[in-house]
Amino acid sequence: MLCSTCRLRPPVTDDGRCLLCAGPAGQPPVPPAPAFVAPQQYLRSPDGLAKAVVVLLAAVAVADLFAVAAGLNVRRVLGDGLDNGFATYDEAEVTLADDLYAGAGALQVLMTLATAVVFIIWFRRVRLNAEVFDPGAQPMGAGWAVGAWFVPFANLVLPRRIAGGIWAASARTDPDGSRSTVPATVMNLWWGAWVCSLIASRYTSQQYWKAEEPQEVIDAAGLLMATDALDLVAAVFAVLFVRKLTRMQGERAALGVYPLTVRPVSGRAH
Template sequence: MLCSTCRLRPPVTDDGRCSNCAGPAGAAAPVPPAPAFVAPQQYLRSPDGLAKALVVLLSLVAVTDLLAVAAGLNLHGLITDGLANDFETYDESAATMADNLYGSAGVLQGVMMLATGIVFIVWFRRVRLNAEVFDPSMQPMAPGWAVGSWFVPVANLVLPRRIAGGIWTASAQTNTDGSWRTVPATLMNLWWGGWVCTLLFSWTTTRLSRRAEEVEEIIDATELTMASDAFDVVAAVLAILFVRRLTRMQGERAALGTYPLGTRA
């Protein structure tokens, strides 16, 4: 039997240590130093599930926009036909139904936009946190701005695009030899341009619709609203392409295997 500590000499103490390891009589065994605190690692989290949900929601947004266009065309046709003959053959019940359908389509649009906006911000935050793992030096703002930037008046026309640019650049670096890789940001710019134009378009049409009182003003506001809804379909398609592309880029970046992957929340 050998010393329980050094495994070289026979034990001489009750706890199985040799004379060298036991030291002076009654001396306690050396206590190993406590391990230093290690900060928890950053983890990558897959944005795939959120991206799939977002694609579905954006598709539904496009569908509700098309329904709104159809309802607008129906209402527009009734009003213009009535105006053509001084409303002599104007069907009041049909006009009321058309107006209700038009209003219901607008409510449905609002609900879908709200749900989509929430999921989009959650996805945007996820890809921003991943970009912090990929390359924090490329991020122009702190991770919290991935959420907060959308709620700053006027600045929300610029700040989210800056954040998206940092995410895009960090996610594009998949060259294993360390060389710099540049992925054209055309799709990202189209997405952002579509979003800003839709926002401004919607704001303008809402103001005109609220002010419209005369029949001609109502017709003009309805036409502009239909154009806004049609443009929103284009913006939704561009957003789908952007979400899918950036999500795929992050998957390729994570596949390099040089980052601590995990499932921590």
């Protein structure tokens, strides 16, 4: 049975009204009771996807380390040749170094694409859960959790905006009904490192492919190595972000009660 006036809270008076509807003006305010318990089908655990993302991010980090090692090898081989005027030039060694570097780059692309696919699926999952936790905290529709990544230039801003809404909605609710604030340091570090890595990668790749002279190749390889190191750092922060947000959603879901403003997930763009 629910309150005869608001139809939201259990009745406590003889005439069937709840405390908030029946209490006199001078009565101490009573925190509003949770008005909606989300049906189980509206929430889906992101744990499995999060574990897959973490494993793939670890593979990205390994590929970055391999690329750094291959870059060092290219610089060593070309540097030795420059030191002696290529008097002892070994074409086979140079070819092997170049092939290893190309292989490292191909491995990075493969791991990055696989990680991106699973990460976006996980991102959409936590966004749909956030719709249940607090739809009012979401700045954009659920469909943008996927689409925002593919909008040129805007993909440097929009996914972070969406992540902010997910982060806010996934914070635990305090006993008094207010939303607790969770520092977004990990999320900001992940996003900043990823954007810097993306921009730096595009620039340094162009420099490497334009390089023709041995010294130009050495310099460009050094820039690529720095970018690979930055990408590795971004992968580490991404792991921390994924694990933190997934844990936050698990804790939030364990509370079992959600705001009255919840709308079915199927009512928004997917």
